[in-house]
Amino acid sequence: DFPNENELAKVDVIVVDTQQNEKLVQEKLDAMNVSIPVLQIPPFDSRLRLGQSQRIKELKIFVLVDKTPLAELEIIVDEIGKAMLEDTKINLMLGAYAANQEATGKLDKLKEKILNRLNLTEEEIEAIEKAENQIESETDKELIKKARFFRRITFYRIESESEWIKELNFVRLIIDMGKDMDLYLQIAGISAGIPQINSTPSPYVENYKNGMIVPDVLEIKEAIDYYLVGLKHWNQALVYAAGKIVQYSSDNLISLWNESLELATAKGEKLDE
Numbered sequence: 001d002f003p004n005e006n007e008l009a010k011v012d013v014i015v016v017d018t019q020q021n022e023k024l025v026q027e028k029l030d031a032m033n034v035s036i037p038v039l040q041i042p043p044f045d046s047r048l049r050l051g052q053s054q055r056i057k058e059l060k061i062f063v064l065v066d067k068t069p070l071a072e073l074e075i076i077v078d079e080i081g082k083a084m085l086e087d088t089k090i091n092l093m094l095g096a097y098a099a100n101q102e103a104t105g106k107l108d109k110l111k112e113k114i115l116n117r118l119n120l121t122e123e124e125i126e127a128i129e130k131a132e133n134q135i136e137s138e139t140d141k142e143l144i145k146k147a148r149f150f151r152r153i154t155f156y157r158i159e160s161e162s163e164w165i166k167e168l169n170f171v172r173l174i175i176d177m178g179k180d181m182d183l184y185l186q187i188a189g190i191s192a193g194i195p196q197i198n199s200t201p202s203p204y205v206e207n208y209k210n211g212m213i214v215p216d217v218l219e220i221k222e223a224i225d226y227y228l229v230g231l232k233h234w235n236q237a238l239v240y241a242a243g244k245i246v247q248y249s250s251d252n253l254i255s256l257w258n259e260s261l262e263l264a265t266a267k268g269e270k271l272d273e
Contacts, residue, residue: 002025002028005032005034008029008032008034008036011036012036012037013036013037013038014029014036014037014038015038016038022038025038026038056170057089058089058090058091058170058172059087059089059090059091059172059173059228060090060091060092060093060170060171060172060173061080061090061091061092061093061171061172061173061174061175061224061228062093062095062167062168062171062173062174062175063076063077063080063092063093063094063095063175063176064095064096064174064175064176064178064182064185065094065095065096065103065106065107065110066096066097066100066103066178066182067176067178067179067180067181067182068176068177068178070106070109070110072177072217073106073110073177074110074113075217075218075220076175076177076217076220077092077094077110077113077114079217079218079220079221079224080092080220080221080224081114082221083221083224083225083228084149084152085149087228087229088152090152090224090228091152091153091154092152092153092154093153093154093156093167093171094107094110094153094154094155094156095156095157095158095164095167096156096157096158097157097158098157098158098159104157107155107157108155110155111155114150114153115150118146118149118150119146120143120146120147120150125146125147125150125151128140128143128144128146128147129147129151132144132147161184164188165188168188168189168192168194169192171192171194172194172227172228172234173194173195173196173197173224173227173228174189174194174195174196174197174211175196175197175198175220176196176197176198177197177198177199177214177217177220178199179199179200181198181200181202181205183204186198186202186204186205187204189205189211189241190204190210190241190244193237193238193241193242194237194241195210195211195212195227195233195234195237195238195241196210196211196212197211197212197214197220197223197224198211198212198213198214199213199214199215199217200213200215201213204244206240209237209240210237210240210241210244211237212226212227
C-alpha cells in the first residue's frame, strides 16, 4: 500500500527501481498534492562480463515470456520461426521463471502450438531421430527437417539467477516484449553486451543503440534481421553497451545514492529553519 500523508511527512526522498514505478509514484504524489523528490536507481550494478556468443556459430535468441501476453508470444514465435527457416544457425530459447506458474504455463502452450504447426508429437520426433539413418524417402526427409527445427527451440525454466546468467553467456539477442520489462534481464543484458528488443522505452535500452524499441510484435522479424544479418549492428550495440556498463557501475550507483541522501539532508535542513 502507498503511504498516507502522515507517513509521507516523515519521508525526505523516494527511491524506485524502474521508470514505470517512478511514473506511478509521481502520479500518486501529484494526486495527494505532496512534493517529494523521486529518484530512479537500479537495485544492482552492471559489470563487464561479455558473453561468448560472438565466438560460436549459433545465433541464440532468448525470449522472456513472463510479462508478455500469450497471443503476442505466439506471433513473436512465428516471426522468429521465419528467421530460423532462413538461417539454420538461429536457435530460440523461450524462458520463464520457474516460480511463476502462469509463465511456465505459457511455455507449455507455446510448445503445444509449435508441435501442432509441425503436425508432430514429441514422441514422434524422438522416433524420427532414432530412425534418421534409415530414412530415404523425400516425405521422411521432410519429417527429419521438422524434427531438427523443433530441436532448435529450448523451453527453459529459470530456477536461479546464477544459472540464468550462464545461459545468457551464449545468447546473441534478448527479446522481452512485456510492457513492464524485467529489470534484472535488462541489466544482465547490458553487462554481457547483448542487444535487446523491447516494446516500450526504458533508461537501460536505447533505440538503435544497445537495442531496439519495437511497439508492434509484427516488426520483430525486421529487428532480428537488423542484429543477426551481418555483425555491424551487433558490434555497434556491444560498444554502446560498454558505455552503459560504466553508467550503472558500482561507483556511479553509489553516487546516485549519495545524491538521494543529499536531497534528504537538504529537505531536512529546510524543515529545521
